Amino acid sequence: MLYLAQETTASADAAGERTADVARAVQRTTEVYFDAMLIEVGPTVPGGPLALLDRFLELRHADRDRERRFRCDRILAILPDMPGAMRDAIVFELGRRRIGGWLASPTSAVLNARIAELVRPPVSKKALCAAGGGITGVYYELGVLRCLEDAFDGFSVHDFDLYYGISAGAIVTSLVANRVELDRCLREVDPDNRDGVDLELGLRNLTVRDLPARLCSVGRHLLDYRDRVRHGEERLSLTGAASQLAALFGPFFSAEDKARRLADVFSEPGRSDDFRRLGKQLYIGATDQDRREHVLFGEPGVDHVPISRAVLASAAIHPFMTSVIIDGRRYTDGFVTRTTNIVSAVERGANLIVLVDPFLPLITEEPGFNHRHSLLWVLVQDYKTVAYTRYEHAAAAMHALHPAVTMLSFLPSNRMRRLLATNPIATANFDPIVTQAYASTYRRLERMAYRLGPALADHGIGLTLETAARKVRLLDASPAPRAELLCAGPLAQRRPTAVAA
Numbered sequence: 001m002l003y004l005a006q007e008t009t010a011s012a013d014a015a016g017e018r019t020a021d022v023a024r025a026v027q028r029t030t031e032v033y034f035d036a037m038l039i040e041v042g043p044t045v046p047g048g049p050l051a052l053l054d055r056f057l058e059l060r061h062a063d064r065d066r067e068r069r070f071r072c073d074r075i076l077a078i079l080p081d082m083p084g085a086m087r088d089a090i091v092f093e094l095g096r097r098r099i100g101g102w103l104a105s106p107t108s109a110v111l112n113a114r115i116a117e118l119v120r121p122p123v124s125k126k127a128l129c130a131a132g133g134g135i136t137g138v139y140y141e142l143g144v145l146r147c148l149e150d151a152f153d154g155f156s157v158h159d160f161d162l163y164y165g166i167s168a169g170a171i172v173t174s175l176v177a178n179r180v181e182l183d184r185c186l187r188e189v190d191p192d193n194r195d196g197v198d199l200e201l202g203l204r205n206l207t208v209r210d211l212p213a214r215l216c217s218v219g220r221h222l223l224d225y226r227d228r229v230r231h232g233e234e235r236l237s238l239t240g241a242a243s244q245l246a247a248l249f250g251p252f253f254s255a256e257d258k259a260r261r262l263a264d265v266f267s268e269p270g271r272s273d274d275f276r277r278l279g280k281q282l283y284i285g286a287t288d289q290d291r292r293e294h295v296l297f298g299e300p301g302v303d304h305v306p307i308s309r310a311v312l313a314s315a316a317i318h319p320f321m322t323s324v325i326i327d328g329r330r331y332t333d334g335f336v337t338r339t340t341n342i343v344s345a346v347e348r349g350a351n352l353i354v355l356v357d358p359f360l361p362l363i364t365e366e367p368g369f370n371h372r373h374s375l376l377w378v379l380v381q382d383y384k385t386v387a388y389t390r391y392e393h394a395a396a397a398m399h400a401l402h403p404a405v406t407m408l409s410f411l412p413s414n415r416m417r418r419l420l421a422t423n424p425i426a427t428a429n430f431d432p433i434v435t436q437a438y439a440s441t442y443r444r445l446e447r448m449a450y451r452l453g454p455a456l457a458d459h460g461i462g463l464t465l466e467t468a469a470r471k472v473r474l475l476d477a478s479p480a481p482r483a484e485l486l487c488a489g490p491l492a493q494r495r496p497t498a499v500a501a
Helices: 022-029 051-061 084-096 108-118 134-151 168-177 182-189 208-230 238-248 256-266 307-314 342-347 375-401 414-420 430-447 449-457 466-477
Strands: 002-004 017-019 037-040 075-079 101-104 126-130 162-166 281-288 293-297 324-326 329-333 352-356 406-410
Touching (some): 002 022, 037 051, 101 108, 134 414, 162 307, 162 342, 208 238, 281 307, 307 324, 375 406, 430 466
Parallel strands (some): 002 037, 075 101, 352 406
Antiparallel strands (some): 281 329
């Protein structure tokens, strides 16, 4: 326990570390795990009754990594004896700051009982939320989960109570919730494995069958344009007429064959393509293209949809992939309406959320860097910026409103985002992405072990890094990044490498 108070204040009732320096207190919470914190408030505090608390919260908030910040619900305000009206005013302000509570001149017994109540482990409910990111996002998320599987003791990534997936995350969570082993998942998506899911889009996936319907659509657009001009609703112009021809061009690819392959995997013994028979709560987020609403397949009313079909809809990102028809309506990528579903997870009682989000924009201080790239590059960067900005707002609100919810987020560093910033539907960087995702996850767990260890222990999960450390050493010693070094055996028969004569 950490006690932040004036040096002159008696501390007989406060066992643990003591300091009067606010900056020191904030620093200590990033170095050592404290299960609770006491902060002195009241009329005798220099600078005002809440000066110490407000300064602590201000410096705490300056840390951009929210998961390093000391939890507000573990802070107790200690009030001296004071008039009732003054105390009520201070307590009101404490409530506005959403701290864990307050005690007035507590005895040791009362203080210890309150702290014990404050730090009592919750009834654990765990959720895995995986965001979008294209094919490269699938690789990143599997690399992260492979590391978590090695680092979690007494818990598997197949043991979450709730699974939420959007786009790339829909592919990953549908496999993991179906208890497909992570080595098998990596083998399935390895582009060198001709018998796997084969995420790569090729000529066979082109939407040539849509051309007749699109030609008819152009005709309808031209007729509608003629009627608008005739009724004075629009002025006749060459650009106006030519813009109607844009209906000829639609999404390039259809991934129906990928959904069929997933359905084959889910039809194996012990697995299911039916949300209702899965044995796990799996929710796949997609966007109703016309209503512009987020739909969680797996919820009552839409849980009859095959999981593989829901995944196909969730990953139908424009302009690459065509929308997916389900029950007469068209659905497209879930990221259009939500980046993650952490809010839904909290609403369903989750108090430990593991978030994996590879869909982050590349940040650069070089003026004109993006302008010099292709339209596709800029479009993808814009998508990522919109998604990440929305996630930041949701995560900030969740941390403020639900401080008792432990969230572990795994996001690519800016250096790794350069690797992920290539074509999101490309398969060329499988090994580098998987291995770097594994190594970066290990480094985050190692750096945050002082805090994550006790936080995970509250949910019955141990944190042991020996296996992950050994595998990272293997990766560092390898002349080339190889995802199979993370697994029990080879992923696939490697295609022969051309050798110069």
